[in-house]
Amino acid sequence: MKSLSRILLQTSMAVVISAAAVVSSQAASALEPEKIQAALQAAYDKYKGLQEGANADYIPVLAKVDPNIFGITLVTTDGKIYSVGDVKSEVSIQSISKVFTMARVIEESGAEAISGNMGVDATGQVFNSIVAIEQYQGEEMNAMVNPGAITATSMIKGANGDEVWNKIINTYNDFAGRKLHVDEEVYKSEAETNQRNQALAMLMAAYGRIEGDAIEATDIYTRQCSVAVNTKDLATMAATLANGGTNPVTGKKVISAENVDEVLAVMATAGLYDDSGKWLYTTGLPAKSGVGGGILAVSPGKFGIAAISPPLDAAGNSVRAQKAIADISNALGGNPYKVQPK
Ligand code: GLN
Numbered sequence: 193m194k195s196l197s198r199i200l201l202q203t204s205m206a207v208v209i210s211a212a213a214v215v216s217s218q219a220a221s222a223l224e225p226e227k228i229q230a231a232l233q234a235a236y237d238k239y240k241g242l243q244e245g246a247n248a249d250y251i252p253v254l255a256k257v258d259p260n261i262f263g264i265t266l267v268t269t270d271g272k273i274y275s276v277g278d279v280k281s282e283v284s285i286q287s288i289s290k291v292f293t294m295a296r297v298i299e300e301s302g303a304e305a306i307s308g309n310m311g312v313d314a315t316g317q318v319f320n321s322i323v324a325i326e327q328y329q330g331e332e333m334n335a336m337v338n339p340g341a342i343t344a345t346s347m348i349k350g351a352n353g354d355e356v357w358n359k360i361i362n363t364y365n366d367f368a369g370r371k372l373h374v375d376e377e378v379y380k381s382e383a384e385t386n387q388r389n390q391a392l393a394m395l396m397a398a399y400g401r402i403e404g405d406a407i408e409a410t411d412i413y414t415r416q417c418s419v420a421v422n423t424k425d426l427a428t429m430a431a432t433l434a435n436g437g438t439n440p441v442t443g444k445k446v447i448s449a450e451n452v453d454e455v456l457a458v459m460a461t462a463g464l465y466d467d468s469g470k471w472l473y474t475t476g477l478p479a480k481s482g483v484g485g486g487i488l489a490v491s492p493g494k495f496g497i498a499a500i501s502p503p504l505d506a507a508g509n510s511v512r513a514q515k516a517i518a519d520i521s522n523a524l525g526g527n528p529y530k531v532q533p534k
Pocket of ligand 1 (some may be wrong): 286287288319320338375382389411417481482483508
């Protein structure tokens, strides 16, 4: 009897081991270097000539950015980097910065600091909606729309504005794995025209969501939006989230693994503004876009991907970047909701 049960046990273990081998070889084959590079190239070739959308112009300097910039980078969770197209040109990070400031707040003050203040629900309104604040009295919003994002910036702890800023930029540097800089022309252009964001911040202060100086928080937020990035920076930032908060290229732990899922949840529900549902429906990927033309997306455990192309659609999301990232991720099995029955 004993030996029979041992044989059975050994046989079932062998089955388990070989099943695991099949699963891991499937995962490996989807992310083979040639396959990744081919997927990037195919998307680049397909969308390079696409002439849809227009640069953002409510921040005057963004209207002057070359609309033909188009580049894509994918970084795997084992730190391999794949690129196609223009990976040198930098654009301003804009709203994508909101992800990393929110991550820093959670790291410093816990996940409840976010859910208990500006909330974690989609507003169904544009990213700089005053109506959304009024409707929810500054709660039941999220850190991916301007009122919530400026509030998140105001929640970073520091004795003064410089200390807060240094924490923010150092966080971004660690996510990107290099020292980033502010595009001063973009900062100046937005600082001169950000009265609406100041109004959003004052309203959040009136509802008790921002403690301290709301105008200073708006100014720091404007600076964080003006950080210059290329596709490799954005893809590495995304890959750090895909890799549980540790940068897979530098090996540096940027945020704790237990704080990543809350960040991804808010990206999934609100990262592409009021088109977030459509995006999630076709890709399953937590993502974030910015009016500079960048989009990054996270395939948890697998890769981070980013594309830059300045012309935006009506919702404020880069047309080429959305299409390219969706195609590439779907070709590589990036959708975490797509599973085969056992
Ligand atoms: N800095 C921009 C703003 O506050 C960011 C908006 C965006 O990228 N959607 O309006």
